[in-house]
Amino acid sequence: MITRDAFRGSTTDELLYVDKNFTYQGTLNVSAHDVLNIHLEISKRNHEHIYHPYCIKTLKGYLKKRRNQVNKKVKPRVRFIQKTNSDSGGFRVSCLATGFYPRHINLTLFRDEQPVADHEITGGDLRPNGDGTYQMKKSLEISAADKHKYTCSATHLSLDNKLNALLEFDHGEPFKSVIPSVLTVLALMLVFGAAAAVWKRRYAASEETVDTTATFKSM
Incomplete structure (x- = not known):
């Protein structure tokens, strides 16, 4: 005192x-x-x-x-969030730890098992959730040609060991995500095209039958 x-x-x-x-x-x-x-x-x-x-x-x-x-301990949930940066053509990756209590947590970003320099990281502010727990997010800008391995590690009173999240970064992901859409559109076009061809053929056959019947009666 x-x-x-x-x-x-x-x-x-x-x-x-x-x-x-x-x-x-x-x-x-x-x-x-x-x-x-x-x-x-x-x-x-x-x-x-x-x-x-x-x-x-x-x-x-x-x-x-x-x-x-005071004695409550809630484990954090740690995951990576990846977004395309339209200005630079690269990506913005964020490590989010959320839902933990008490409020103190150590959140570290690693590049090839080495800590990323502080001047490259943005964020890191502690924010409350509506349920009384807390969250923290740290972000990093990386280029489209980046081939490094990124890991986010969290240490907290509720954890016996470190909790790690690995960034599964796939440079071909934007292109791969387009392929299923293109294939779906092509498949639908083929289905509608085949249906239209069948309907047209049946319609032509029915018209021919009507004409033949009309000619036979006139004879």
């Missing part, structure tokens, strides 16, 4: 109480030394027998009421 007295914005004296030991520092110009000693003795007695016990009692009561909240 620390008690400070101040005058005109400056600290005049400070009384520090740690482990039942007192340390005093002051700049008071007190003519009667005995007066200062009496003041210190009274302050020490108040700290030792009133302030400190009452503070500890209050903290213990608060911790007892909040036991479940």
Whole structure:
């Protein structure tokens, strides 16, 4: 516990109480030394027998009421998010750790098992979730020709070991994602084309039958 007295914005004296030991520092110009000693003795007695016990009692009561909240531990969920950067033609990869409690977490990005320099990383702010847990996101810009291996590692009180997420970066992913769509469109075109051809053929055959019947009756 620390008690400070101040005058005109400056600290005049400070009384520090740690482990039942007192340390005093002051700049008071007190003519009667005995007066200062009496003041210190009274302050020490108040700290030792009133302030400190009452503070500890209050903290213990608060911790007892909040036991479940204080002792709660929720493991984080860690994953990579990859988005195309239209301006640079590269990618923005983000490591997101969310849903963890308590709030302190270490989130580190690795490139080929080496920590990525801080000046390359953006984000890293701790933000609350609506359910009382927290989240943190760190992002990195990489080029389309990047061939490195990226890993995100999280350490947290709820984890026995580090929790790692590996970036499965596929440079052909944009092209691959287009192929199924193209094939689907082609397949639909073929189905509709075949259906139209069959319908046209049947329609022509029915017209020919009608004409033949009409000619036969006239004869």
